[in-house]
Amino acid sequence: MGRVEAEDLLQDMFLTAHRKLGLYRGESALGTWLFRLGTNLCLDHLRSRSGRFSALQDGLDDDLPASTSSGPVLGVIDRLDLERALTTLPAGARTVFVLHDVEGLEHREVAELLGVSEGTSKSQLHKARFRLRSALNPTATKAAR
């Protein structure tokens, strides 16, 4: 999703929040309520784009990757490198990684947002982390072959 698209969705989110503020019952923190509203808006937007959301759903049921090479292979991770590596992940794994590791949601919350089981959320996170580990140091996987 490009920056402009993200900015448009941000505007839509706050305008929707303003309209729906009367529905906020205080069962969760206001920030959590806004976050859910924004996430649902983004997911609806992705669903409306042909082929994109199906890829998100398909990625969530993929097999776990085989174990990669052992031993520590990552030094200090540059943030830009991690952001670039994120773009190489399948949509499902990337979504779970961002929601869990970047945004700090628990697996229960990720599963509820994405409409999948907690087990799927955990397996996709595992997949994402190992793929990122490989992407950030490809020489490690080459040495293991």
Next chain:
Amino acid sequence: MTKCEDVQTRLSDFADGLLAPDEHAVLLRHVRECADCSGVLSDLERLRSTARHLGTVPPPEHLWLEIAGQIRQSQRSGLASPSRPSPQRRAAWQWIGLSAALLAITTAVYFFGRSPAQPIATANTAAPGGSMQVVADELSLAMQHYDRAIAELELAAGADKSEMDPAVSATLQRSLGSIDSAISESRAALLSNPDSGPARDSLFEALRRKVSVLQATVSLINEMRQGDPAGATRAMEGLGRQS
């Protein structure tokens, strides 16, 4: 003996503290004795730590002004959604909308017109069949639209700059001056090397910044017209960040 392959499938949950106590204890024992699995765990923890600090991408300041403006409109009209803006402001909002559309078009053509696996084609590796020419034509058209949109925004902003505090106006002129210099330099670089990706990136970034500053200026003028000093202050702070 616990196999490393089995252990590593559980290391993610282990790192997150999600395992049951007995399973956690088994993995902990293995990790303490196995340098390989200990190394993998260290990598996963490093990834988690870096991801936690990726943080959020802050939106540009003018976005809050636009949201506030639309909410204020809806409150004044008493409607659930923002009402149609007045004729004087409609032109400014049309150009803001056009600018946003231009950004989307430019981004789509330039950044997403090629797959991530394909590098930007150079003069020596341009794809056959004129596809790069099509992209170049689209980018040229996008730049022309940018120039027209910027000219209109400047008209909308310039007509009412007399209402602006002289110090703010001077800051605005300095900001636009430095951005215009960046635009000129990038255009000159692209003229001498049309296939330069960094020059193209630099040009579109400078054009985007100019549109953002002009948008914030129009928003500031609107805030001042409505007699909203707090809103005008926020707009001025936003202009400072955009520059």
